Amino acid sequence: MVIHESHYWKAPLVRAAGWLNLLRVNDKNSEAALARAEREIFIGFYAIRKLLSAFKLSESTKQLKYEIEWFPGKPGRAVDYFNRSEIDELFDLNQKSVETRDIGFLCNQVVHSFIFIITLGEKGELEGFFLTSDTMRYRRLYFVSIGSVLHAFRTVGKDYPSKQSLKRNEETGQWEASDGEP
Incomplete structure (x- = not known):
């Protein structure tokens, strides 16, 4: 599917x-609220991924980076369908590391998540979520803060580039976009 008018993809990100x-x-409201939160997050990151590949975002938005916490998998622990909610048994939550990842990586982790667990603060507010994709599930559990989600959704949702150039990459044969002149 090709995105012709990006407003229909961006405006819902700001509302979400x-x-x-x-x-x-x-x-x-716990069951319904958590289900909607999960749906908003998944659809939002899917929309961002589509907008990234459809030349509908400025270069500065495409280059967004976020600090994401991660925790290593415990040796010898198999992460599967039946135990994936037992993150404290599968990952060392006392051994936190931080890495910087771009928005495309974040989109792919959400879209391909094998573990996805929302965390709440004391007053029921969203703090963020733990996730890992199918390919990373034995190595790392990521934690994404709600602040990163809100920033990504608002930035992408309000990004309407006024000028863009397309150039075919001679090595890959794929189109590449840039803001301004080629």
Whole structure:
């Protein structure tokens, strides 16, 4: 599918960021609220991934980077469908590291997640989520803060480049975009 008019993909990102920021999960709304939060996050990162590949974002947005915490897998622990919610048994949550990753990596981790667990603060507010993709599930568990999600959704949702040049890469044969003149 090709995105012709990006507004229909970007405006929902801004609305989702507002809703996620205001969300407070409580005993009355927990199941529905968490399901919607997960859906908003997944659809949002899928939309960003589509916009990245459709030449609908400026170079500065394509280059967004986020600090993401990660925790190593415990040796000899097999992460599978039936135990994937037991992250404290599968990963060493006391051995936190931080790395900087671009927005494309973040999109792919969400879209291809094998583990996805939302975390809440004391007042029911979203703090972020733990995730790992199918290919990373034995090595690393990532934690993405809600602040990174809100920044990504708002930045992409408000990014309407006014000028862009396309040039075919002679080595790969693929089109590459840049802001301004070729």
